[in-house]
Amino acid sequence: MSKVTLVLGAGIIGVSTAIHLARRGRSVVLVDRRGAGEETSFGNAGLIQREGVVPYGFPQELGMLIRYGFNNRIDAHYHASAMLKLVPFLSRYWWHSNKSRHQAIARAYAPLIENSITEHQDLIQAAKADHLIRKDGWMEIFRTKAKQDAELAEAERLAREYGVSYRALNREELAKEEPHIRGDFVGGLKWNDPWSVTSPHGLTMAYLAYFQSLGGRFVKGDATTLDTGASGRGWKVKTDDGMVEGDDVVLALGPWSEEVTRKFGYRFLLGVKRGYHMHYAPEGNAVLNNWTMDAERGYFLAPMEKGIRLTTGAEFANRDAPKSPVQLARAEKVAREIFPLADRLDAEPWMGARPCTPDMMPVIGKAPRHEGMWFAFGHAHHGLTLGPVTGRLIAEMMDGERPFLDARAWSPERFHP
Numbered sequence: 001m002s003k004v005t006l007v008l009g010a011g012i013i014g015v016s017t018a019i020h021l022a023r024r025g026r027s028v029v030l031v032d033r034r035g036a037g038e039e040t041s042f043g044n045a046g047l048i049q050r051e052g053v054v055p056y057g058f059p060q061e062l063g064m065l066i067r068y069g070f071n072n073r074i075d076a077h078y079h080a081s082a083m084l085k086l087v088p089f090l091s092r093y094w095w096h097s098n099k100s101r102h103q104a105i106a107r108a109y110a111p112l113i114e115n116s117i118t119e120h121q122d123l124i125q126a127a128k129a130d131h132l133i134r135k136d137g138w139m140e141i142f143r144t145k146a147k148q149d150a151e152l153a154e155a156e157r158l159a160r161e162y163g164v165s166y167r168a169l170n171r172e173e174l175a176k177e178e179p180h181i182r183g184d185f186v187g188g189l190k191w192n193d194p195w196s197v198t199s200p201h202g203l204t205m206a207y208l209a210y211f212q213s214l215g216g217r218f219v220k221g222d223a224t225t226l227d228t229g230a231s232g233r234g235w236k237v238k239t240d241d242g243m244v245e246g247d248d249v250v251l252a253l254g255p256w257s258e259e260v261t262r263k264f265g266y267r268f269l270l271g272v273k274r275g276y277h278m279h280y281a282p283e284g285n286a287v288l289n290n291w292t293m294d295a296e297r298g299y300f301l302a303p304m305e306k307g308i309r310l311t312t313g314a315e316f317a318n319r320d321a322p323k324s325p326v327q328l329a330r331a332e333k334v335a336r337e338i339f340p341l342a343d344r345l346d347a348e349p350w351m352g353a354r355p356c357t358p359d360m361m362p363v364i365g366k367a368p369r370h371e372g373m374w375f376a377f378g379h380a381h382h383g384l385t386l387g388p389v390t391g392r393l394i395a396e397m398m399d400g401e402r403p404f405l406d407a408r409a410w411s412p413e414r415f416h417p
Contacts, residue, residue, distance in 0.1 A: 002027045005398070006235055006246035008223040008260070010034075011041035012200075012384050013376050014252035015207045016391030019123060021250075022214040024399050029244050030211065031221040031237055037204030040254045041383060043277045043352040045300045045311050046200050047138055047291060049385045050117050050193035051164045053110040055360035056314075056381055057097035058090070074331045075298025075313035082318045089271035090316070092358035102360075108409035109361050110162055112386055115405065117195060119388035129206035132305075134196045138291035141174060141181070141188045147296055148187050155189055165192040180286040183338040196291050199305045200384055207387075219244065223253055223260055235372065248372040250394060255319055255355040257363075257377040264370060266417040268363065270378060272353040273314035276328040279307035283340035294338065299331035307345045310335055314354075325349040356380040357415075364393055364410040368417065374398060375412050 003026050007018045010032035018030045030036075059065055068076055083090075096105060124133055142148035148168075155166040169177065169188035177188070197203050208218060221239030226249065229236050235249040251257055258270045282288065288303045300311040312327035328349050335341060357363060357378040367373035376394050379386050389405075396403045 003248065004029065004246040006031060006237060006244065006249040007252060008032075008226065008237065008249060009252035009254060009256075009377075010036040010208070010218065011039055011252065011254055012037065012204050012207070012387035013254070013379060013390055014250070015204055015211060016123065016387035017250055017252055017376055017394050018216055018391070019207060019211045019214065020391040020395035021398065022211055022216045024395055028211070028216045029246060030208075030216060030218045031223060031239055031244070032218075033220060033222060036208045036218065037201045040352045040354060041204050042201050043275065043311070043350045044200055044384050045291065045302050046197040046304060046309070047385070048116055048120050048195040048197065049382060050113060050195075051158065051166070051191045052194075052382055052385060053113045053158060053162045053164070054102070054106045055109055057102045057360065058094040060094075060097060060099070072330075073298065073313075074327050074334065077313075077315045077324075077327045079315075079317040079321060079324070082316065082321065085318065086271065086316055089269050089356075089358055092269060093271065093356070093360075096359045105360055111405045112362075112389055112410070113382070114162070115389045116385045117193070119392055120195065123207055123210070123388050124203075127206040127210035129203055132198050132203050132206065134198065136196075136290075137190055137192045137194050138196060138293070139169075139177065139188050139190045140293045140295045141178075141185045143183075143185060143296045145186050148189070151189055151295060155191075166190060167192060178289055178292065180282075180288065180340060181292070181338055190290075196302070197384065198303075202305065223251075223256070224263070226260055226263070248374065248398060250374045250376055250398075252376040254377055254383070255353040257355060257375070261375070261417070264367070264373070266367070266412075268378075268412075268415055268417055269358050271356045271358070272317075272319045273356055273380065274317055274319070274351060274353045275312055275314060276323075276325045276349045276351050277309050277311045278328055278332070278349050279304065279309050279345040281307055281342040281345055283342045286340040288339060294334065297331070297334050299335060301335060301339060308339075308341060310341075319353050323349065323351045325351065354380050354383070359414075361410055362386065362390065363412050363415075364390055364407055365397065365412050368413050
């Protein structure tokens with residue numbers, strides 16, 4: 001009889017993990033309180049970021065910290081009322097972002113990123129989701145030569161050390177790439193390796209359908225009810241279909257992971273970076289060809305299925321605080337100056353919370369003190385990018401195989417939880 005495995009959380013991490021476990025002959029029950037991919041995985045820039053080997057660090061320069069302190073930027077915003085609670089996480093995040101430590105973290109993080117495209121390609125083909133994928137990279141555009149020179153120097157370093165591919169664009173080449181972008185941009189940087197997704201939710205749903213074709217089961221339920229099985233072995237959780245039991249459980253709950261891990265005595269210093277998006281129609285015959293970031297301002301424009309998606313940077317706030325889409329309002333004002341956006345297409349701004357660890361790397365591996373419990377969370381800005389590679393690693397470890405990557409750098413035990 002095949003092992004029954006519970007996967008709690010049906011975002012891109014959980015669905016990808018469920019697929020890899022089902023492929024290995026397990027009976028897998030995927031559990032989420034909502035539909036698949038309706039939380040953090042729903043709202044992102046839609047990039048599989050092969051170039052993203054360096055995770056987003058906390059600013060180190062005093063001048064930059066002072067500018068952020070004014071709390072009037074697009075790329076970052078904070079709730080003053082939440083800062084005292086966030087100090088433990090932010091202080092450790094700042095410490096890990098020191099230049100030498102950050103570079104060491106990037107080297108440890110890189111193998112996950114380097115395998116992101118190939119692992120997605122495996123699932124994209126199996127799920128027949130090629131229609132959702134573009135393979136022509138994404139672009140940064142620059143308002144100043146100083147910013148462009150700095151970013152091109154960093155791109156050259158990444159190309160040399162990690163094998164990523166990029167192309168510098170002068171003013172004329174940028175205009176050819178994006179004839180409807182206006183403004184005094186001096187040029188751009190085109191990252192060639194990443195793939196883009198025209199509907200991140202659509203991709204999660206395609207992966208879910210593939211999981212179900214393998215015999216997997218998706219049910220709605222409450223992960224916070226997780227408990228040990230009736231005999232003291234295995235695991236059980238309450239669902240709309242009644243109590244479901246399994247031999248093993250994977251916690252892939254994103255920013256809600258801390259609630260369940262804490263119940264079992266684990267203490268992860270997990271923070272959140274909230275983010276917002278809105279879709280717009282283009283004016284007239286205007287076309288946006290590339291996934292495009294306005295580098296100095298810190299917002300993203302992405303040509304999605306639903307329309308042009310405008311995404312914001314990070315909001316530091318309590319996870320469940322009411323929406324405060326001030327960054328979106330700031331970004332929209334600037335974005336309308338550079339591209340002809342027409343009406344908003346969503347009834348209200350979408351908001352999600354990215355789960356972040358202070359060392360900027362995910363938690364992937366076995367729970368130190370509980371048999372049959374596994375962790376897969378904390379992917380911050382790269383959840384979409386790292387879903388399939390995480391799923392494969394977890395499945396290999398759970399089945400006692402030698403993981404295709406050395407996963408020690410991402411082990412839960414590094415936090416001594």
